[in-house]
Amino acid sequence: QSALTxxxxxxxxxxxxxxxxxxxxxxxxxxxxxxxWYQQHPGKAPKLMIYEVSKRPxxxxxxxxxxxxxxxxxxxxxxxxxxxxxxxYCSSYAGSNNPYVFGTGTKVTVx
Amino acid sequence: EVQLVExxxxxxxxxxxxxxxxxxxxxxxxxxxxxWVRQAPGKGLEWISYISSSSSTIYYADSVKGRFTISRDxxxxxxxxxxxxxxxxxxxxxxxxxxxxxxxxxxxxGTLVTVSS
Numbered sequence: 001q002s003a004l005t006x007x008x009x010x011x012x013x014x015x016x017x018x019x020x021x022x023x024x025x026x027x028x029x030x031x032x033x034x035x036x037w038y039q040q041h042p043g044k045a046p047k048l049m050i051y052e053v054s055k056r057p058x059x060x061x062x063x064x065x066x067x068x069x070x071x072x073x074x075x076x077x078x079x080x081x082x083x084x085x086x087x088x089y090c091s092s093y094a095g096s097n098n099p100y101v102f103g104t105g106t107k108v109t110v111x
Numbered sequence: 112e113v114q115l116v117e118x119x120x121x122x123x124x125x126x127x128x129x130x131x132x133x134x135x136x137x138x139x140x141x142x143x144x145x146x147w148v149r150q151a152p153g154k155g156l157e158w159i160s161y162i163s164s165s166s167s168t169i170y171y172a173d174s175v176k177g178r179f180t181i182s183r184d185x186x187x188x189x190x191x192x193x194x195x196x197x198x199x200x201x202x203x204x205x206x207x208x209x210x211x212x213x214x215x216x217x218x219x220x221g222t223l224v225t226v227s228s
Contacts, residue, residue, distance in 0.1 A: 034213035
């Protein structure tokens with residue numbers, strides 16, 4: 001199972017929006033509405049930000065939104081804040097036997 | 112408050128074994144599937160193993176299949192990962208993560224495993 005493809009980096013100024021893509025195949029991203037996104041600050045554990053493509057867990061700001069089209073999912077962070085600077089990973093269910101695959105990760109920088 | 116606390120990491124020689132533990136609290140552990148996810152130094156996340164709430168369903172990533180064994184003790188609210196035949200490429204921070212659906216909703220702080228002679 002190959003990792004999902006994400007851009008290595010993305011950036012934006014405070015208050016702007018940034019969108020991160022996550023490209024897989026019809027066997028993972030395109031085949032199921034089970035894409036999730038995780039935020040990871042340096043030296044910390046990942047935190048669930050989006051699940052089932054576009055749902056936000058309780059406590060996650062509505063500045064974070066998710067979507068999917070075909071084999072590509074996207075995470076948009078609107079109204080960028082300094083604390084949004086982190087690594088972001090997507091993940092998708094990929095069927096039984098090898099059920100989960102992560103993306104390659106994107107480092108978001110707030111300029 | 113949900114808490115997952117990993118332990119058991121450390122330095123081990125290639126070919127050696129290690130057993131990781133994950134102590135859960137703040138939720139009904141026996142109702143949740145659990146996973147192990149690892150992260151090599153400076154690298155991305157890699158899912159390595161899944162176990163259903165009743166232990167009836169278990170999956171492994173190809174990279175660890177045949178060498179690692181996941182298990183759980185619902186009476187002790189604990190998750191385990193027995194790691195055998197360790198290789199240098201197994202060096203990573205190992206996280207346990209709970210699963211409500213097809214995602215990883217809570218994570219522990221991780222435990223570092225270093226495989227080196």
